[in-house]
Amino acid sequence: MRRLAEELGAEAMSLYYHVAKKEDVLDGIVDVVAEEVNDAAARVDSGPDWKGTARRRILAARQVFLRHRWAPGLFATRSSTSMAVLEYYDNLVALMREDGFSHDRIHHALHALGSRALGFTQELFDPGTGASAEVPAEVAERLPNLVGMLSEIAHDDPDSTLGWCDDQAEFEFGLDLILDGLDRLRERD
Template identity: 40%
Template sequence: MLDAAIQVADRGGAAAITMRRVAQELGVEAMSLYHHVPNKDAILDGVVDAVFAAIKLPSADCDDWREAIRERAYSARAVLSRHSWALGLMDSRRNPGLATLRHHNAVLGVLREAGFALPTAAHAISLIDSYISGYVLQEVNLPMTTPEDVEEVAGGILEHLPADELPYLREMIVDHALRPGYDHTNEFGYGLDLILDALEARRK
């Protein structure tokens, strides 16, 4: 049932998850779902838990806390890019499932075992998760996914850009975005490393 609800949301967003549509996905009557779940909220709780379960759990036994958090961040980005509709649900549910709780506990465990004070660990989790969510939200709405797309979009902007009025923007496009080998998806790792560097400086 949860797989069916996720498929519905992947096509139409979180708002598309209704008892009727999930039942249609399964090829059954909507009333039959009530034999398995009490209401729509239970399905929403379940799909959020399933999304968390798909994100790689970091290990508190890892010798390098940065690598553990980095791997988890890349995994979260990949999962949420496939299910971006979950971004609006993940922090809104009042009845988190076991996978969700295990996930939060594992991330907290990595930071605490690395020597972060509890308040700093809490700040770190908020900062990292906000960065991942914001990046994914931006990424899924960008009008480009490949270097060819970047060249087309940036070239189109450059064509109509008043260079005398906007010299720094022109410089960014010509000397950065349109340079051979530029890949805008690498920005995620750059930003993540900046965050991890800053957190390392406050680890105590």
Template identity: 45%
Template sequence: MVQQADAVRRVPLSRDRVLRAAVALADDAGIESLNMRRLAQELGVVPMALYKHVANKDQLLDGMVDVIVGEIHPPVHGADWKSAVRQRILSARRALLRHPWASRVIESRVTPTPVVLEYMDSVIGMFRTGGFSVDLTHHVMHAMGSRILGFTQELFGNTPSVDPETQAVMLREMAGKYPYVAEIAIAASHDEESVVGSGCDDQFEFELALDLLLDGFERLQQQGWTSTDQARRGDST
């Protein structure tokens, strides 16, 4: 064990090593456990040594996001725009699923890093080179939202697991006040690992929504849709 720790200390400290160690620590112990002192212990250095590579916690988190985005597969050359976008976004989702804490960190960032901007630029470029106008692409990006980076904010959030009997009582009570919500909850038969507990198959729902959006974008592109025309139609109603 001592020899192993000495070997870790002998590896030169670098920004990349610091960031990857931080990602590994967040994966193993949760993002809440991450601080400079704990990270320094993992690397076998004094905390001050970290500040030569990351100025503060925010810079550390930005760099960790860059590591995750760096795991997203590059665009598929020669593929049509829809296939290329779909494959890129599903690769982003796989990266996010490997690091469950990452979506919260991405949402907390105020300014995107150059790595994130480069990724977004490449996705935008797939639509533009696929024949989409600047106008339509602008609205496409709004519609896609965080799905571009492989995650969405789930409607029901995290629900604590309960035993079947208690769940049945909760559903009966819900049905009296919120019949349509209860109807959906009762009808669904889903994975235990879903964000809604006995709720939706998250991967299926993500891909369904992605495919619906891409099909809709394709139809608008083929129709020569513009926001100006849409605004005019709205004014005439």
């Protein structure tokens, strides 16, 4: 709170007039980013199919997170869900309901999409900052398939990355895979 007060040119005690604790500030920041996500999604034109509209809304949300690369980590730390985030998901539920999805199928869909619905994915592996690209021989021996894959795959577009492996191509691949599968299930309902 002292550092925030310094940045704002105020006294730390004066911040406590507006917020009770640091967690309240962080929750407020999540609300601001989530409102920006909602605004971006609202500007997306609805098309004739739910899948295309959902995809465009999710990619619009992703653009917000690409502008605020620190935000996925902050969202993951919150113990309560922002009303603005819930409104975003409510709009996604409405879109799917309007196109014939049952509540049960939508519930499964939200679990399958996870944070991807908001425009980012949580990392499967996170080597940490400053991790060496060199793999110790004993690791390569124990994990030959994983090391082989990782040695061939490199994400070299830092402008499309929200994490170690969350680049635009990977994000869209996973998104399309989930949306295509959901669309096939919807057709069977």
